[in-house]
Amino acid sequence: MxxxxxxxxxxxxxxxxxxxxxxxxxxxxxxxxxxxxxxxxxxxxxxxxxxxxxxxxxxxxxxxxxxxxxxxxxxxxxxxxxxxxxxxxxxxxxxxxxxxxxxxxxxxxxxxxxxxxxxxxxxxxxxxxxxxxxxxxxxxxxxxxxxxxxxxxxxxxxxxxxxxxxxxxxxxxxxxxxxxxxxxxxxxxxxxxxxxxxxxxxxxxxxxxxxxxxxxxxxxxxxxxxxxxFVAEFVGEPPMVFLPVERTNADSIAVKGVRIPISEPLRAALRATQDRELILGIRPNDFSLGPPVRDHLNGTVTLVQPQGDHAIVAVSTPAGPATAIVPSDRRPAPGATVGLTFAGERLHLFDSAARALNKGEGGG
Ligand SMILES: Nc1ncnc2c1ncn2[C@@H]1O[C@H](COP(=O)(O)OP(=O)(O)O)[C@@H](O)[C@H]1O
Ligand SMILES: [Mg+2]
Missing domain, CATH: 3.40.50.300 (P-loop containing nucleotide triphosphate hydrolases)
Incomplete structure (x- = not known):
């Protein structure tokens, strides 16, 4: 051996x-x-x-x-x-x-x-x-x-x-x-x-x-x-969604002006960098879709693919395309306007060189 x-x-x-x-x-x-x-x-x-x-x-x-x-x-x-x-x-x-x-x-x-x-x-x-x-x-x-x-x-x-x-x-x-x-x-x-x-x-x-x-x-x-x-996108199906973010503060971020709550390890990682061209990564499982809310990130459903107990939902948002996995019985109809919410503790941030900010820090 x-x-x-x-x-x-x-x-x-x-x-x-x-x-x-x-x-x-x-x-x-x-x-x-x-x-x-x-x-x-x-x-x-x-x-x-x-x-x-x-x-x-x-x-x-x-x-x-x-x-x-x-x-x-x-x-x-x-x-x-x-x-x-x-x-x-x-x-x-x-x-x-x-x-x-x-x-x-x-x-x-x-x-x-x-x-x-x-x-x-x-x-x-x-x-x-x-x-x-x-x-x-x-x-x-x-x-x-x-x-x-x-x-x-x-x-x-x-x-x-x-x-x-x-x-x-x-x-x-x-x-x-x-x-x-x-x-x-x-x-x-x-x-x-x-x-x-x-x-x-x-x-x-x-x-x-x-x-x-x-x-x-x-x-x-x-x-x-x-x-x-690369790893974030290659591993996991459907692939991770990437949306550009703005830094609103030393340790807070927003997508198209909508503040996104993030976990403390991610805030600490954010404070440690001056980089301003950051990308938010979200797994399709870490979105939820609900009714649209004013001043939140909303989007239009472009495609719904039923997969049995869950459905893969493509949403077009002002920040870019997103994919969510939702239970089949709560899937929206194509064309519907939906509000997106993120699981703050499961988010990923990448710097302008595509490196993860929260490397080795758990899911976010
Ligand atoms: N005999 C060869 N001569 C020139 N380039 C090669 C040869 N074999 C593989 N390559 C190139 O080397 C790279 C890696 O190939 P390979 O190891 O076969 O990749 P994989 O197995 O991951 O598909 C590719 O760009 C491929 O085109
Ligand atoms: Mg091969």
Whole structure:
């Protein structure tokens, strides 16, 4: 098993694309860490340099405090799994999984025991005699995952392994991946652009943008205490709403002349900066909509999307567009004029460089 450390790692492709910029990151022994970010942010490059499939320009990579970046890929003992995992078509599922163990010439009894254990955890004992042509997409991916895991590598690197599967299969299989990873205790980096998937399986999540690590933490850390606007907007669905604010005083703010109550930690953060170009961030859950009130922030409902027990309501306000989540039975009609109120203790403020003012201070 291994504790992985990236120290100042940068990767620039020959055409000048900076895929990884000065990455410092520790993946703890036995941890499942998700790399989360939009397409092109450097997730695949990060695990490919770790696996030794790409060279990098600067920095070092360590496993249990020993440098591994000069080692060839085979010596790094990473098992990789991609979105499309090729199986041997002429071999049964059992033999596909057993392949890496046969290559190592393990005794047949041990191979049988290990394949059976993996098949059991992935609930596919009944499929072991089938060839890939008789397996569904989800079953094939399970076999691929089983084959990558059976040799119990030092680390497990998964690059959007469930990307092409149907939604219900993704949900089922990610739970199984998590179970298997916990059972085997293998350090795992799991790449995804899907925040729900990351939230469901990760011990910690790394948010990346344009090759740079933005923030590392649990899903709730990222959701409640985003360090900057990128993380605030990328994590949480529907995204956080941003409205420009005026400073009315050293420690008070207003949106279009309407004073917004804020919590004491946020007031303290406000007093500590001279910045005047501030942006207020509000989660759609932290709005309430009521009847319009004179001298309050009012808006016009532009779209109502029912989602079962709640509805997502888009409102056009003089300060900009806003999104609120309201209980279905209290949703307004499109075209209605509504008054917006904010949960003062849950607000976020960002400075003109897009950094959170109340970094690490709780939700607001
Ligand atoms: N072989 C390559 N040559 C040049 N640029 C590349 C290559 N592979 C990836 N890139 C670029 O590097 C950046 C990061 O890519 P990648 O790591 O694949 O991101 P992600 O996996 O997050 O989508 C992107 O701008 C991508 O276009
Ligand atoms: Mg990728």
């Amino acid at each position: 291994a504790r992985i450390e990236f120290k100042g790692v940068s990767k620039t492709y020959p055409d000048g694309t900076r895929a990884i910029v000065d990455l410092d990151l520790v993946v703890e022994d036995g941890e499942l860490l998700c790399l989360l970010g939009p397409s092109g942010c450097g997730k695949s490059s990060t695990i490919r340099v770790l696996a030794g499939l790409e060279t990098f320009s600067d920095g070092m990579i360590l496993a249990d405090n020993n440098r591994i970046d000069h080692l060839p890929p085979q010596a790094r003992d990473c098992a990789m799994i991609f979105e499309n995992y090729a199986l041997y078509p002429h071999l049964t599922a059992f033999e596909n999984i057993a392949m890496p163990l046969r290559a190592r010439r393990l005794p047949a009894s041990e191979i049988k025991a290990r394949v059976t254990k993996i098949a059991g955890i992935l609930r596919m004992e009944h499929l072991m005699g089938r060839r890939p042509s008789r397996l569904s997409g989800g079953e094939k991916q399970r076999v691929g995952i089983g084959r990558a895991l059976v040799r119990e590598p030092a680390m497990f690197l998964m690059d959007e392994p469930l990307g092409h599967l149907e939604a219900y299969l993704r949900v089922e299989l990610r739970a199984e991946i998590r179970k298997l990873q916990e059972r085997l205790g293998i350090t795992t980096i799991y790449v995804t652009h899907d925040q729900e998937e990351a939230a469901a399986i990760a011990d910690r999540i790394v948010v990346m943008s344009a090759g740079r690590l933005q923030q590392v933490g649990s899903f709730l850390d990222l959701f409640d205490r985003p360090v900057n606007r």
